[in-house]
Amino acid sequence: MKHPSEEPRLPAPRGPLSAAVEDHLRGTGPLPPDEEIAAAPVYGDDLQLALYLCYELHYRGFAGVAPELEWDPELLRVRGALERRFLAALRADARRHDRLDDALAGILVEPVDGTGVSHFLRDKGELWHLREYAAQRSLYHLKEADPHAWVLPRLWGRAKAGMAAVEFDEYGGGRAERVHARLFADLMTDLGLDTAYGRYLDAAHAELLVTVNLMSLFGLHRSLRGALVGHFATVEITSSPGSRRLAEAMRRTGAGPAAVHFYDEHVEADAVHEQVVRQDVIGGLLEVEPHLEADIAFGVDATVFVEDRLGDRLLSDWTAGRSSLRTPLTQEFTHTS
Amino acid sequence: MPNSPSDTPRRVTVRRKGPLLVEGPVEVELEDGTIVSSDRFRVALCTCRRSRRYPWCDTSHRDRA
Structure with missing residues (x-):
C-alpha cells in the first residue's frame, strides 16, 4: 500500500x-x-x-x-x-416507497435464483472479472466508511451511538491492520492491482461514479441525513449475502487469502451491522425525528436504483465478453495459487 | 464500583426474527466442546441454525422468494 x-x-x-x-x-x-x-x-x-x-x-x-x-x-x-x-x-x-418498511422489505428478501453481479461472479466469474470488479469498487472501498462518518455530528442519542459503533468496526476497532479500507488494499494486492488511492478513477464508468457520488452527496449535506442513513442501511443489509457469494468467487478462482478474507469478514460484520443500523440508527433517528421516514426510504430506494444501474452495466459487458472498464488494466498480476 | 465494566450486566437483545445480539467480546461453547470467540463490539448469534458460519449469523434467516 x-x-x-x-x-x-x-x-x-x-x-x-x-x-x-x-x-x-x-x-x-x-x-x-x-x-x-x-x-x-x-x-x-x-x-x-x-x-x-x-x-x-x-x-x-x-x-x-x-x-x-x-x-x-x-x-x-x-x-x-x-x-x-x-x-x-x-x-x-428511483422507485419511490413512502413507508420505510416497504422500501426495506424488497432488500430483506433473498432471491432464490438471483441474477445480480455477485451471483454472476460466484457462478461464472474468472479472475479478470474479479480484477475489474475490485479495481472499480476500490473507488469506494479505499475510503470505506468515510462518506458515512460525516453523518455522526447530525445524529444524537441511540442513533449516534449505534452509528459510531458500526463505524468503529469499519475502522478496524482501533487496529490499523483491520481497517476495512486496508483489508481491501490487501485484497487488491492478491489480485495484482495497484493499491494507490484514486489509481483506477480513469478506469471507472459513469455508473460506478454515480454510486460513489451518491454517498458523498448524502454524507456532506445535513439536510440529507435521513437519506444517508437509508443508504447506509441498504449497504449493510445487502452486503452480507453478497459478500458470501463474492468470497465463494474468490475461493473458486484462487484469488488469494486476503481476497477471500475481505469478503468473509463482511459476511459476519455486516450481519451485525445490519441489526445495529436497523434497530439503533434508524430506530433511534425515527424516535427523535419521525418526519425523516420518507427521506430514509428515499436513501434506500436511491441506493437500490444506482446499484441496479451499475449491475446492469457490468453484466451487459461481461455477458458479451467485453471488459467493463474504460481503460484496460495493466498486468501487475503476480499472485499465483 | 458502579462504573466498573465487570459490574455492568451484559445486554442481550432478543427479536422475534433474526439473531441474538450480545455485547462482545464473547466466547461460545459448541455442542462438541469447541470454543469459538469473537471480539466484535456486538456479536450476532444465529438462532435459526441455518447459518453456514454457525454460531455467527450470516443472514440465512431471511425469507427467500
Missing part, C-alpha cells in the same frame, strides 16, 4: 464540465457556465466526473491542487448546481 498521504493525479477529463472544473483546480481557466451544466446528461461521464472532482477535495484532494479549494465559493456554487441536477434526477427516477 503506497503512503496514504500521496495525493492522486487528476484524471483525464470526460467533456467540457469536467475539463473546466480541472482547469479551475489547476488555476488555469474558468468554471463551466450554468447552461452547460443544465445541458449535460445527468448520469453521464462528464457531469458525474465533474461532481466527483468537487467531492474528492473533501477526502484526499489531488496532487498539484491547493487544498484550500475545498471551500472555494465559486467551486461550491458549481458543485451545488451539479448536485441539484443529480438529486432531482434521483428523486424522479
Whole structure:
C-alpha cells in the first residue's frame, strides 16, 4: 500500500464540465457556465466526473491542487448546481416507497435464483472479472466508511451511538491492520492491482461514479441525513449475502487469502451491522425525528436504483465478453495459487 | 464500583426474527466442546441454525422468494 498521504493525479477529463472544473483546480481557466451544466446528461461521464472532482477535495484532494479549494465559493456554487441536477434526477427516477418498511422489505428478501453481479461472479466469474470488479469498487472501498462518518455530528442519542459503533468496526476497532479500507488494499494486492488511492478513477464508468457520488452527496449535506442513513442501511443489509457469494468467487478462482478474507469478514460484520443500523440508527433517528421516514426510504430506494444501474452495466459487458472498464488494466498480476 | 465494566450486566437483545445480539467480546461453547470467540463490539448469534458460519449469523434467516 503506497503512503496514504500521496495525493492522486487528476484524471483525464470526460467533456467540457469536467475539463473546466480541472482547469479551475489547476488555476488555469474558468468554471463551466450554468447552461452547460443544465445541458449535460445527468448520469453521464462528464457531469458525474465533474461532481466527483468537487467531492474528492473533501477526502484526499489531488496532487498539484491547493487544498484550500475545498471551500472555494465559486467551486461550491458549481458543485451545488451539479448536485441539484443529480438529486432531482434521483428523486424522479428511483422507485419511490413512502413507508420505510416497504422500501426495506424488497432488500430483506433473498432471491432464490438471483441474477445480480455477485451471483454472476460466484457462478461464472474468472479472475479478470474479479480484477475489474475490485479495481472499480476500490473507488469506494479505499475510503470505506468515510462518506458515512460525516453523518455522526447530525445524529444524537441511540442513533449516534449505534452509528459510531458500526463505524468503529469499519475502522478496524482501533487496529490499523483491520481497517476495512486496508483489508481491501490487501485484497487488491492478491489480485495484482495497484493499491494507490484514486489509481483506477480513469478506469471507472459513469455508473460506478454515480454510486460513489451518491454517498458523498448524502454524507456532506445535513439536510440529507435521513437519506444517508437509508443508504447506509441498504449497504449493510445487502452486503452480507453478497459478500458470501463474492468470497465463494474468490475461493473458486484462487484469488488469494486476503481476497477471500475481505469478503468473509463482511459476511459476519455486516450481519451485525445490519441489526445495529436497523434497530439503533434508524430506530433511534425515527424516535427523535419521525418526519425523516420518507427521506430514509428515499436513501434506500436511491441506493437500490444506482446499484441496479451499475449491475446492469457490468453484466451487459461481461455477458458479451467485453471488459467493463474504460481503460484496460495493466498486468501487475503476480499472485499465483 | 458502579462504573466498573465487570459490574455492568451484559445486554442481550432478543427479536422475534433474526439473531441474538450480545455485547462482545464473547466466547461460545459448541455442542462438541469447541470454543469459538469473537471480539466484535456486538456479536450476532444465529438462532435459526441455518447459518453456514454457525454460531455467527450470516443472514440465512431471511425469507427467500
